[in-house]
Amino acid sequence: MPDRKWLPAAVRSAAVDRTLKAGEALFRVGDKAAGLCEIVRGRVRLVRVDRAGREIVLHVAGPGETIAEASLFAVAYHCDAIASTDAMVRVYPKAAVLAAFEQDRGAAQAFTATLARQVMGLRARIEQRNIRSARERVNHYLVLNAGADGRTVKLPGSLKDLAGELGLTHEALYRTLAALERAGEIRRDGRKIRLLRHRV
Amino acid sequence: MPDRKWLPAAVRSAAVDRTLKAGEALFRVGDKAAGLCEIVRGRVRLVRVDRAGREIVLHVAGPGETIAEASLFAVAYHCDAIASTDAMVRVYPKAAVLAAFEQDRGAAQAFTATLARQVMGLRARIEQRNIRSARERVNHYLVLNAGADGRTVKLPGSLKDLAGELGLTHEALYRTLAALERAGEIRRDGRKIRLLRHRV
DNA sequence: CGGCGTTTTGAGAGAGCTCAACATCGGTGG
DNA sequence: CCACCGATGTTGAGCTCTCTCAAAACGCCG
Numbered sequence: 001m002p003d004r005k006w007l008p009a010a011v012r013s014a015a016v017d018r019t020l021k022a023g024e025a026l027f028r029v030g031d032k033a034a035g036l037c038e039i040v041r042g043r044v045r046l047v048r049v050d051r052a053g054r055e056i057v058l059h060v061a062g063p064g065e066t067i068a069e070a071s072l073f074a075v076a077y078h079c080d081a082i083a084s085t086d087a088m089v090r091v092y093p094k095a096a097v098l099a100a101f102e103q104d105r106g107a108a109q110a111f112t113a114t115l116a117r118q119v120m121g122l123r124a125r126i127e128q129r130n131i132r133s134a135r136e137r138v139n140h141y142l143v144l145n146a147g148a149d150g151r152t153v154k155l156p157g158s159l160k161d162l163a164g165e166l167g168l169t170h171e172a173l174y175r176t177l178a179a180l181e182r183a184g185e186i187r188r189d190g191r192k193i194r195l196l197r198h199r200v
Numbered sequence: 201m202p203d204r205k206w207l208p209a210a211v212r213s214a215a216v217d218r219t220l221k222a223g224e225a226l227f228r229v230g231d232k233a234a235g236l237c238e239i240v241r242g243r244v245r246l247v248r249v250d251r252a253g254r255e256i257v258l259h260v261a262g263p264g265e266t267i268a269e270a271s272l273f274a275v276a277y278h279c280d281a282i283a284s285t286d287a288m289v290r291v292y293p294k295a296a297v298l299a300a301f302e303q304d305r306g307a308a309q310a311f312t313a314t315l316a317r318q319v320m321g322l323r324a325r326i327e328q329r330n331i332r333s334a335r336e337r338v339n340h341y342l343v344l345n346a347g348a349d350g351r352t353v354k355l356p357g358s359l360k361d362l363a364g365e366l367g368l369t370h371e372a373l374y375r376t377l378a379a380l381e382r383a384g385e386i387r388r389d390g391r392k393i394r395l396l397r398h399r400v
Numbered sequence: 401c402g403g404c405g406t407t408t409t410g411a412g413a414g415a416g417c418t419c420a421a422c423a424t425c426g427g428t429g430g
Numbered sequence: 431c432c433a434c435c436g437a438t439g440t441t442g443a444g445c446t447c448t449c450t451c452a453a454a455a456c457g458c459c460g
Binding site: 401402403404405406407408409410411412413414415416417418419420421422423424425426427428429430 | 431432433434435436437438439440441442443444445446447448449450451452453454455456457458459460
């Protein structure tokens with residue numbers, strides 16, 4: 001979702017690039033909110049760590065996406081951002097972005113719309129997390145993430161990563177995928193999954 | 201959370217009130233998005249219905265809160281809004297609100313901040329839903345919703361409603377509360393719950 | 401080749417869901 | 431005033447499903 005186009009040139013020029021190795025943190029919960037982050041290359045996940053030390057994946061952002069929008073209005077970050085792969089991130093300083101919103105009404109409005117879309121996305125994720133059955137949850141994900149043809153899903157990373165994003169253990173995900181394939185619901189082909197019985 | 205103060209007078213005067221009986225729908229998924237809704241009296245829950253016909257509670261809004269903010273930027277609603285109690289709702293027509301944002305920068309900015317807060321709230325809910333253990337989930341809720349003294353939680357509605365909001369069956373919630381009380385963790389008193397072993 | 405992370409399969413246990421029965425409370429109407 | 435009724439609250443028993451711990455095959459890279 002390339003949703004950075006609305007950033008005025010003044011903000012763009014104030015940006016700072018940062019490279020991250022896989023596993024490295026872009027920021028941690030409690031860090032002072034520096035600004036808006038755009039993923040240039042690689043993937044970065046937003047997570048919270050629960051009391052038992054497990055990661056809860058809130059979002060996985062790829063190239064073109066921005067993260068930490070909500071932090072523009074907060075003093076500190078309220079979750080961790082960890083690079084899932086080697087990554088490059090462009091950070092637009094908070095002050096510059098907010099100043100741009102003062103000047104450029106269109107930018108402010110586009111940003112608001114982005115937030116609104118994010119709210120909907122988060123609601124979809126709540127819906128997903130409410131599904132107890134691993135099978136249904138995986139199906140839900142596959143249908144939601146089917147490509148243009150509505151029948152092919154390209155996995156962005158490892159199955160283990162996907163398990164985290166789905167809120168399942170990796171074992172449960174492997175078993176579920178195997179069961180779906182045995183049942184003739186899907187066909188796996190490397191990093192791609194084809195939905196066989198799903199009408200477009 | 202009284203977060204409507206930023207609405208300009210012009211928008212306020214365009215508002216339409218609507219009364220709902222408990223169980224009645226304010227809007228359904230797919231309905232054309234009419235506008236921003238402020239709860240005047242009672243409680244309204246935002247839900248999605250899963251394939252099995254079960255309700256998934258996305259949010260429960262009380263007096264002073266607004267709902268359907270994200271729908272200002274969408275053609276149709278993407279969840280159902282159902283009155284949990286008899287309720288009165290004030291609807292601010294979409295066009296009027298958007299026009300106000302064009303004119304009044306402060307209003308637009310306050311609205312954006314509201315959305316940002318909502319994003320954080322939704323993330324907290326994802327975190328909650330990720331807790332498998334009923335006991336931990338209930339604890340999480342109680343601590344988060346403790347009143348000013350940090351030790352008393354006033355239940356807004358029935359336990360059955362709460363179970364839905366927590367994503368538990370009502371039986372599981374009853375059992376968990378009973379177990380917590382047996383363990384001396386809480387003390388129930390009608391619609392109030394006191395946290396006994398929680399340091400403030 | 402050796403090592404490390406991912407993928408896969410196995411077995412066991414715990415926890416919430418489901419179905420079921422019953423108690424309790426509030427309102428309604430005879 | 432009391433019987434009735436529906437919704438909420440409560441407890442019991444069994445079952446299913448995922449988690450957890452374990453172990454092994456596989457793939458990639460130095």
